Amino acid sequence: xxxxxxxxxxxxxxxxxxxxxxxxxxxxxxxxxxxxxxxxxxxxxxxxxxxxxxxxxxxxxxxxxxxxxxxxxxxxxxxxxxxxxxxxxxxxxxxxxxxxxxxxxxxxxxxxxxxxxxxxxxxxxxxxxxxxxxxxxxxxxxxxxxxxxxxxxxxxxxxxxxxxxxxxxxxxxxxxxxxxxxxxxxxxxxxxxxxxxxxxxxxxxxxxxxxxxxxxxxxxxxxxxxxxxxxxxxxxxxxxxxxxxxxxxxxxxxxxxxxxxxxxxxxxxxxxxxxxxxxxxxxxxxxxxxxxxxxxxxxxxxxxxxxxxxxxxxxxxxxxxxxxxxxxxxxxxxxxxxxxxxxxxxxxxxxxxxxxxxxxxxxxxxxxxxxxxxxxxxxxxxxxxxxxxxxxxxxxxxxxxxxxxxxxxxxxxxxxxxxxxxxxxxxxxxxxxxxxxxxxxxxxxxxxxxxxxxxxxxxxxxxxxxxxxx
Numbered sequence: 001x002x003x004x005x006x007x008x009x010x011x012x013x014x015x016x017x018x019x020x021x022x023x024x025x026x027x028x029x030x031x032x033x034x035x036x037x038x039x040x041x042x043x044x045x046x047x048x049x050x051x052x053x054x055x056x057x058x059x060x061x062x063x064x065x066x067x068x069x070x071x072x073x074x075x076x077x078x079x080x081x082x083x084x085x086x087x088x089x090x091x092x093x094x095x096x097x098x099x100x101x102x103x104x105x106x107x108x109x110x111x112x113x114x115x116x117x118x119x120x121x122x123x124x125x126x127x128x129x130x131x132x133x134x135x136x137x138x139x140x141x142x143x144x145x146x147x148x149x150x151x152x153x154x155x156x157x158x159x160x161x162x163x164x165x166x167x168x169x170x171x172x173x174x175x176x177x178x179x180x181x182x183x184x185x186x187x188x189x190x191x192x193x194x195x196x197x198x199x200x201x202x203x204x205x206x207x208x209x210x211x212x213x214x215x216x217x218x219x220x221x222x223x224x225x226x227x228x229x230x231x232x233x234x235x236x237x238x239x240x241x242x243x244x245x246x247x248x249x250x251x252x253x254x255x256x257x258x259x260x261x262x263x264x265x266x267x268x269x270x271x272x273x274x275x276x277x278x279x280x281x282x283x284x285x286x287x288x289x290x291x292x293x294x295x296x297x298x299x300x301x302x303x304x305x306x307x308x309x310x311x312x313x314x315x316x317x318x319x320x321x322x323x324x325x326x327x328x329x330x331x332x333x334x335x336x337x338x339x340x341x342x343x344x345x346x347x348x349x350x351x352x353x354x355x356x357x358x359x360x361x362x363x364x365x366x367x368x369x370x371x372x373x374x375x376x377x378x379x380x381x382x383x384x385x386x387x388x389x390x391x392x393x394x395x396x397x398x399x400x401x402x403x404x405x406x407x408x409x410x411x412x413x414x415x416x417x418x419x420x421x422x423x424x425x426x427x428x429x430x431x432x433x434x435x436x437x438x439x440x441x442x443x444x445x446x447x448x449x450x451x452x453x454x455x456x457x458x459x460x461x462x463x464x465x466x467x468x469x470x
Contacts, residue, residue, distance in 0.1 A: 007129050008093055013106040014123025016095055023107040026181060026221045027066035030089045034063055037089075045085050048078060049264045050256035055082070058251045063089070067248025068204060068224040070189065070239070076304020077253040078265075079227040083138075083185045086225065090132035094181065098126035101173060102180040102218075103135075110180070110218050135182030139175055141191040147199045150174045152211050171211055176203050179222050189226040190238050197243045200224075204246040255292060255305065259285055265305050270312040274319040274331035277443050279374060279428045283338060284311045286370035291349060296362045298350040307348050314341040318401065319439075326404035332439025334408075334446045335371065336399050336467060342367055368454055375451030378427050384452060386418045391458050391470050397449060400466035405442035412445065424448045 010016050024032065037044040038060075045056055055071075059082070062069050071079045096103040100114045106127050109115045118125050139150070147153070152174040176184050186192070202210055204224055209216050226247070228239060244250070256262045262285040263278075270276075288308040291297050315337040323331035342363050351359050390413035391397070399408050412421070421441070428444045449469045453460040461468045 005092055007131075008095075010095070010129075011098075011127055012123060013118075013125040013127055016106055016127055017123070021095065023105050026183075026223055027063075029091055030086075030223065031064050031066065033089045033091070034060060044089060045082070046088070047268060048082060048085065049268070050258060050261035051078070051082070051253070055251060055253050058249070062249030062251065065248060068246065069249045069251060070226045070228060070244075070247045071251050071253055072228050072230050073253030074229060074255075074300075074302030074304075076302065076306045077255055078305065079253050080138075080185075080187055082253070083183075083187075083225050083227065084136070086183055087132055087136045090135055090182070092132055093129045094132070094135065095127045096130050096181070098128040102177055103130060103182075105181060110220075130181075135179075136185070137175055137179045137182065138185045138187065141186050141188045143191060143193060145192055145196055147196055147211075148172075148174055150176050150196065151199050151203065151209050152177060154211065171216065176200070176222060176224070177209060177218065177220060180218075180220050181222070183223045183225060186224070186226040189228045194238075194240050197240045201242055201246065204243070255302070259289070262289060262305075262308065266308050266312050269305070269309045270316075272312060272316040274316040274323065274333060275437075275439065276312055276316050276319070276333045277428060277440060279378060279447055280315060280333050280335065280338065280443070281312060282377075283335075283367075283370050283374045284308045284315075284341075286373050287311075287367050290366040290370055294362065294366060296352055296355045296358070298352050301350040303349060307345060310348070311338075311341040311345055314344050322402055322404070323439075325402060326407075328404055328406070328439065330437050330439050332405065332437065332443050334399070334405070334439075334443045335450050336401060336403075336446065338367060338371070340401065371447075371450055372454040375447060375454065379424065379448055379451060382420065382423050382427070382448075384420060384448070384457070386415050387413070387420050387448075388452065388457050390415060394470075396468050396470040398466060398468050399446055399449075402465065405438040408442045408446065409438060421445055 010019055010021075034044055044060075045051070048056070059069065063086075071082065073079050095106055097106050097109060097114050097117070100109070100111065102111055102114075104110050104114050106118075106125055109118045139145070152171050154170050154172070189197075199210070203220065203222075209218055209220070224247075256265060259282070263281055266281050266285060285308060288303055288305075288311075291303045291307070292299065297303065315333040316331075318337040318340045319333040320331040322328070346359060346363055349359075349363070351362070355362060395413035397408070397411050397413070415421070425441050425444045428447075449458070450460075452458045453469060459470055461470075
C-alpha cells in the first residue's frame with residue numbers, strides 16, 4: 001500500500017484553474033472513487049470482516065446512488081467503524097478557500113463572506129488544501145444535543161460588533177454546515193430529541209438551514225450518515241418518520257456469521273500485552289457466539305464484539321501479571337486465564353430476567369462448551385490413552401493463575417516414548433520441544449488436559465486459584 005501523497009503547493013484559485021483541476025460534487029467524488037476501487041480490484045473497506053456478502057454490497061449501491069445512509073444494528077457490530085471507513089472514498093487532498101468558515105471549494109463559494117472575497121480577489125483568492133480526514137465529522141447524539149450544535153445559532157458577539165440580526169454573517173454555524181464538502185456521521189440517531197431531528201429535515205432535503213426564523217439558502221454539499229440500535233429505534237427513542245424518509249438507504253448490520261471472521265475481528269482490534277495463542281482466541285470467539293445464541297441472554301441488547309476483544313486483552317493481562325511475578329521471560333496466556341476473563345466481563349452481558357442468580361452458571365457452562373468444541377476441532381485423532389493412564393495411576397498435574405509455565409511442564413507425567421505432548425503442540429502450531437517457548441507449549445498441553453476433563457476422561461479440582469488435574 002502506498003503512503004500518503006504530499007500536500008499540493010497550489011495556493012491561489014488562478015493557479016488552480018491553470019492546473020486543470022475539476023470540481024466534483026461530493027456524491028460524484030465518492031461514486032467515482034468507489035467505482036475506481038472496484039474496477040481495480042482494491043478493497044474499499046479495509047479492516048471489515050463478515051460484511052462482504054451482506055452489508056457492503058448494500059452500502060456500495062447506496063453510495064453509487066448518492067443516498068444518505070442509516071445503519072441499523074445492535075451494539076458492537078462495527079457500525080461506527082464502517083462509517084469511518086467511508087473517509088477512504090474521498091479524494092486525499094481537496095482545495096478550499098483559505099480562511100472560509102465552511103471550507104468551501106474555491107470554484108463554488110456559498111457564504112456571503114466567501115462570495116464577496118471571491119469577487120474582490122479574483123484569481124488571487126487564496127487556496128489551502130484539506131486532507132480527507134478533515135472532511136469527516138462525527139457526533140454522538142445525546143438528549144442534550146441542541147439545534148445550535150448541529151445547525152447553528154445567532155452569534156451575540158457578531159451582533160455586538162454592529163451587524164444587524166438579519167445579517168447572515170451573524171450566524172455561528174453548527175456541525176452539519178461546517179461539514180460542507182464532506183461526510184457528517186451521527187451515532188445513535190434515535191437519542192436526538194425529536195425537535196432536533198426536525199431541524200435536520202431541510203438540511204437533508206432542501207439543503208438550506210433555518211436559524212431563529214432566518215432562512216439561509218446554502219447549497220450545502222454534505223453526505224449525512226447515521227447509526228442506530230434497532231431497540232432504541234422503537235423503545236428508548238425513535239427516528240421520526242419524515243427524517244427516516246430522507247435517508248435513501250436503511251441498512252441492517254449483523255455480527256460475524258463465520259467463526260473465522262469473529263477471530264479476525266478479535267485479532268485486529270485487541271491490544272494485547274502478552275502472547276495469546278490462536279486456540280485461546282478461538283475459544284473466546286466460540287464463547288461469544290454461544291452467548292449470542294443462548295436463550296438465557298437478552299439478545300435484544302446483543303453481545304458486542306467488544307466482549308471478545310476485552311476478553312482477549314484480559315487474558316493477555318493475566319498472563320503478563322503471572323510472568324512478572326514468576327520471573328518468566330515470555331508472557332503467554334493459558335486456558336486457566338480464561339476463567340479470570342469471565343469473572344471480569346460477566347457484567348457486560350444482559351441476561352433475561354428469569355436467569356437472575358444463574359448468571360455465573362450460564363457463563364461457566366458456555367465457556368466449557370466453547371472450550372470443548374475448540375479441543376475437538378484441534379486434537380481429534382490424537383491418542384491420549386497413555387496420558388490418561390498416567391493420571392489414573394496417581395499422577396497429578398497442577399496449574400493456576402500463578403503457576404509458571406516451567407513449573408507446569410515440570411509437573412507433567414513422563415510418558416516414556418510417547419510423543420503425545422509434541423503432537424498437541426504441533427496441532428496448535430507451537431512446534432516441538434527445543435524449538436518452542438515454554439509458555440506456548442504449556443498453553444497447548446493445558447488445553448488438552450482441559451479437553452480431557454470436559455470429555456470426562458480425567459478429573460479436575462479447583463480451589464484457591466490452583467487447579468489440579470488427576
